[in-house]
Structures are given as C-alpha cells and as structure tokens.
Amino acid sequence: MLGWPVYVTPQVDQLRHADAVFVLGGSGDAAYTLGLEYALQGYTADVVFSNPNGAEAIWLTDLCSHQRYRFTVSCVEPNPRTTRGEARALERLATAKGWHSVIVLTDAPHITRARYIIQRCFHGDLMMRESETELSPLEWARSFIYQTAGFVRAAVQSGC
Numbered sequence: 001m002l003g004w005p006v007y008v009t010p011q012v013d014q015l016r017h018a019d020a021v022f023v024l025g026g027s028g029d030a031a032y033t034l035g036l037e038y039a040l041q042g043y044t045a046d047v048v049f050s051n052p053n054g055a056e057a058i059w060l061t062d063l064c065s066h067q068r069y070r071f072t073v074s075c076v077e078p079n080p081r082t083t084r085g086e087a088r089a090l091e092r093l094a095t096a097k098g099w100h101s102v103i104v105l106t107d108a109p110h111i112t113r114a115r116y117i118i119q120r121c122f123h124g125d126l127m128m129r130e131s132e133t134e135l136s137p138l139e140w141a142r143s144f145i146y147q148t149a150g151f152v153r154a155a156v157q158s159g160c
Contacts, residue, residue: 013127046074
C-alpha cells in the first residue's frame, strides 16, 4: 500500500527535552494525556493544548484554566481551526516565549502532514511524536482519504 509509510508508520523523532509540548487538536484523548505524561517525566515545563472546539470542550477548558501541575498547562484556539492554524499559533507562542524546541503530539495518520505544515511556520527543533492510535479499518480508510486531501490543500497553499 502506497500510503503505509506515510499514514500508518510515519517517521517519529527521538524524544528529548524541549521548551514545550504542543498537542494538536483532534488527536483524541490519548494525545492530551501523553502531553501531560511527558511534562511529568521532565521533558518540558510548558504544555500547550490546541483547542479548536473552544468552550465546547469543557474538560479541556477546565484543565487549562486551573493550574494543577508544577508545569504550565495552557490552551490555544487556532485560527483557522486547522493544522495550518495550529502551526501559526505554535509559531506565535514560540516567538513570544523564546522556544527553540517543541514536541508535537498527534495521531499516526496525521504526523507526516502535520510535520509538513508546521515546518513552514516553526523553524526550530521539531520532534513529532505519535499518540496512541486505535482505528478501525473504516477509520483508517477515512484517514487515508482525509490526510491525502489535506496534503493536496497544503501543497497549493504558500507560506505559513
């Protein structure tokens, strides 16, 4: 299958200390949990959750508004509510906070496309990591189509 190395077994980067962990929206709860685990393990002191659903994601809004950890947890609402919007939000935060390295978490089918888009905006040390992905065969097929269309859309867009 042509998309296997892109969507099922994408390139992930070795985990090392970073200025922040940035969790992309739509990755499922496992990515949010993994972002917190990385901070608890000492990989970063700053965790940012993308929240494309805004106030509708009550649990995420609550998590970001009540600091419960020894590290910072915050949320951003990307504009637009796409990977491109998330990449722009990441770049703005990196510039404002002086970040030079970021761990980005998303699910396996999204890693390669997310890397392609984020590297257009963020020029620091980017570590793409996979959160747990449990998809049915139908969901894998849907992801293949969705991610491929997203690649086409990203290829025709210029800049960040």
